[in-house]
Amino acid sequence: MKNSYWILSSEEKKNYESLNRDINADYLIVGGGIAGLTTAYLLAKENKKVIIVEADEVGFGTSGRNTGKVTSQHGLIYSTIQKEYSSEKARLYYDANEEGLKLIENIIKENNIDCNFKTVPSFVYTEEDRYIKDIKKEYEICKELNIPCEYMNYIEGIPMSIKGALCFKNQGQFNPKKYVDALGKINQKMGVKIYENTPVVDVNIDEECLIKCGNNNVIRAKNLIIASCNAWYDGLRFFFAKEEASRSYLLCGELKDEISEGNYISVEMPTRTFRTCKDDKERNLLIAGGYDHKTGKCDNECDNFRAIEAFAKENFHLKEIIADWSSQDYISSDNIPYIGRINNEKNNVYIITGTSKWGLSNSSVGAILIKDLITKNKSKYEDLYNPSRLKSYLNVKFLENNVEVAIDYIKGKFISGSSELPNKDEGKRVSINGKRYGAYRDKNNHLYIVDITCTHLGCELRFNSGEKTWDCPCHGSRFSYKGEVLNGPALRPLKAYDEGKNKIDPKIL
Numbered sequence: 001m002k003n004s005y006w007i008l009s010s011e012e013k014k015n016y017e018s019l020n021r022d023i024n025a026d027y028l029i030v031g032g033g034i035a036g037l038t039t040a041y042l043l044a045k046e047n048k049k050v051i052i053v054e055a056d057e058v059g060f061g062t063s064g065r066n067t068g069k070v071t072s073q074h075g076l077i078y079s080t081i082q083k084e085y086s087s088e089k090a091r092l093y094y095d096a097n098e099e100g101l102k103l104i105e106n107i108i109k110e111n112n113i114d115c116n117f118k119t120v121p122s123f124v125y126t127e128e129d130r131y132i133k134d135i136k137k138e139y140e141i142c143k144e145l146n147i148p149c150e151y152m153n154y155i156e157g158i159p160m161s162i163k164g165a166l167c168f169k170n171q172g173q174f175n176p177k178k179y180v181d182a183l184g185k186i187n188q189k190m191g192v193k194i195y196e197n198t199p200v201v202d203v204n205i206d207e208e209c210l211i212k213c214g215n216n217n218v219i220r221a222k223n224l225i226i227a228s229c230n231a232w233y234d235g236l237r238f239f240f241a242k243e244e245a246s247r248s249y250l251l252c253g254e255l256k257d258e259i260s261e262g263n264y265i266s267v268e269m270p271t272r273t274f275r276t277c278k279d280d281k282e283r284n285l286l287i288a289g290g291y292d293h294k295t296g297k298c299d300n301e302c303d304n305f306r307a308i309e310a311f312a313k314e315n316f317h318l319k320e321i322i323a324d325w326s327s328q329d330y331i332s333s334d335n336i337p338y339i340g341r342i343n344n345e346k347n348n349v350y351i352i353t354g355t356s357k358w359g360l361s362n363s364s365v366g367a368i369l370i371k372d373l374i375t376k377n378k379s380k381y382e383d384l385y386n387p388s389r390l391k392s393y394l395n396v397k398f399l400e401n402n403v404e405v406a407i408d409y410i411k412g413k414f415i416s417g418s419s420e421l422p423n424k425d426e427g428k429r430v431s432i433n434g435k436r437y438g439a440y441r442d443k444n445n446h447l448y449i450v451d452i453t454c455t456h457l458g459c460e461l462r463f464n465s466g467e468k469t470w471d472c473p474c475h476g477s478r479f480s481y482k483g484e485v486l487n488g489p490a491l492r493p494l495k496a497y498d499e500g501k502n503k504i505d506p507k508i509l
């Protein structure tokens with residue numbers, strides 16, 4: 001997997017040991033991204049004993065691979081929430097995300113975190129006349145909700161022909177990897193125990209939560225907080241059916257000319273998002289991205305890397321491209337994350353998922369919400385983010401998504417494999433003795449053959465040529481060409497050719 005500019009420019013390397021024995025936990029958090037680390041921070045401040053397990057390294061998930069905008073402006077979210085729910089809920093979403101933004105600012109100030117945090121304006125813009133009305137509508141709704149904002153006919157200092165934009169002042173941007181790295185260390189100083197390279201591979205939830213980790217160690221936890229970006233435990237809430245994995249592509253390039261500081265995102269599709277920052281040598285850098293698609297649903301991922309490069313080169317004077325990478329997040333069916341108790345029966349299992357590409361402020365909201373449920377048994381945001389809310393099932397997107405999943409599932413079973421093995425640096429479905437496998441041959445001529453039936457719910461995986469991974473078009477799990485889990489909801493790796501058939505997760509429900 002390609003590494004992000006944030007990961008490449010952060011100094012932190014592996015900091016924490018792996019779990020090598022069975023342990024007990026009062027509060028077990030699964031996931032060392034911004035959601036898990038912020039929740040741990042707030043719980044540790046309340047003198048709770050917290051353990052974090054992380055499959056990879058802290059900050060190597062989506063939290064270290066995003067655009068680093070910390071803002072309560074999330075595209076045209078306020079018209080969406082007002083239409084789907086009410087003005088009160090739309091305003092509450094704003095209050096929640098402003099509180100999330102303030103929490104991040106306070107944590108940075110209180111702990112002197114060097115993560116290049118800057119206060120900047122955020123803009124949602126269009127270059128096309130036909131989208132002006134959508135931005136104007138968002139502006140009117142924001143005014144009605146008393147959200148401070150400004151409508152603009154153009155944006156100064158941006159080399160694009162902007163036709164209309166909505167501006168939220170006093171928003172933020174930072175280096176997200178530096179922030180989560182620092183949060184890890186602060187947590188550790190406050191007594192939070194962090195284990196890296198400790199993936200959860202199985203779970204048994206009853207009165208207590210029995211969590212089995214990769215090397216067969218078991219954690220017996222009184223409370224479990226799933227902060228893994230996706231929902232690998234479902235609690236009968238069908239998260240796999242009501243959130244969609246979406247990948248986007250980003251690059252970092254050195255700019256010849258300065259452009260106005262700010263967070264920018266287009267209304268038109270494919271989405272284009274960009275911002276600037278400076279590196280340690282005071283070079284002006286552009287972070288630009290977009291070109292989202294559902295995971296496992298792109299014919300050639302290499303084209304998306306090329307498209308984002310073309311967008312950056314067409315619009316900005318770039319000296320060089322420093323890094324490019326892709327990353328994924330999980331989009332809820334109504335664009336509001338699922339945060340809170342996993343269901344009404346289990347009082348000791350909490351989740352933060354469906355952060356819908358706006359998880360920096362929203363994960364901080366998640367941490368506040370879960371801390372309040374644990375310490376006060378209530379939160380003012382509980383209802384808005386309720387993972388069991390009815391409307392998350394009763395909407396067109398939910399139906400469309402699941403019809404598509406059913407079609408992909410069936411289609412996948414009928415696609416046969418090639419009788420020819422792949423060439424160097426090529427991956428494809430192959431047929432060996434009448435059985436279908438996935439094969440990838442690396443540049444050194446090593447051949448990797450794995451069973452490509454997803455270990456989550458049994459869909460057939462597709463090869464991602466941009467990242468050399470096997471991706472699930474149904475629920476977004478991703479595996480390396482060797483079979484290791486890169487993104488959930490799958491918990492188990494793919495079996496190699498000589499290891500037999502994959503086992504589909506029997507406990508997903």
Ligand SMILES: Cc1cc2nc3c(=O)[nH]c(=O)nc-3n(C[C@H](O)[C@H](O)[C@H](O)COP(=O)(O)OP(=O)(O)OC[C@H]3O[C@@H](n4cnc5c(N)ncnc54)[C@H](O)[C@@H]3O)c2cc1C
Nearest residue numbers: 031033034035055061062063066067069200355358359360
């Ligand atoms: C391209 C892109 C750009 C974005 N830009 C922005 C932005 O500018 N502003 C914004 O607000 N949001 C943005 N987002 C969204 C934001 O980055 C995410 O919503 C947020 O980082 C999610 O944080 P997290 O802690 O939930 O997930 P992660 O950072 O992914 O952390 C989850 C962790 O859980 C671990 N894990 C998973 N499964 C297991 C397991 N079984 N056992 C143990 N550990 C496990 C993973 O290894 C991972 O480290 C963007 C997203 C994308 C894809």
